[in-house]
Amino acid sequence: MILQLLVPLLLFFLGYDLIAKEREEGILKLLFTQGISWQSLILGKTLGLFFISLVLLFSTAFFGFLILLSNGFETEVLIRYGLLIGTYALLFFYYLPDCCFGFCPKSYC
Secondary structure (H helix, E strand, C coil): CHHHHHHHHHHHHHHHHHHHHHHHHCHHHHHHHCCCCHHHHHHHHHHHHHHHHHHHHHHHHHHHHHHHHHHCCCHHHHHHHHHHHHHHHHHHHHHHHHHHHHHCCHHHC
């Protein structure tokens, strides 16, 4: 339950900070004068956020699996755990575009 609330919130704040911080510091104008396109900037930021979310997902799955192994190994529990991790994966991939693309219209700079 805690992960369902905190992880999307964490991704939300990280995704917002990816572009907003660079805009506030004036780095976006510098990047655009160097010839980088808006699409490649957003793609790079999104891939970075994607890999952060994968690290969160795999670390949660790994430690959960270790806890599962320490308590015993039942088929029903394993199926429930697999469904839980699958749900978290869908949640990560659902919120990821909103975290980065939701704050970055073309007229942002």
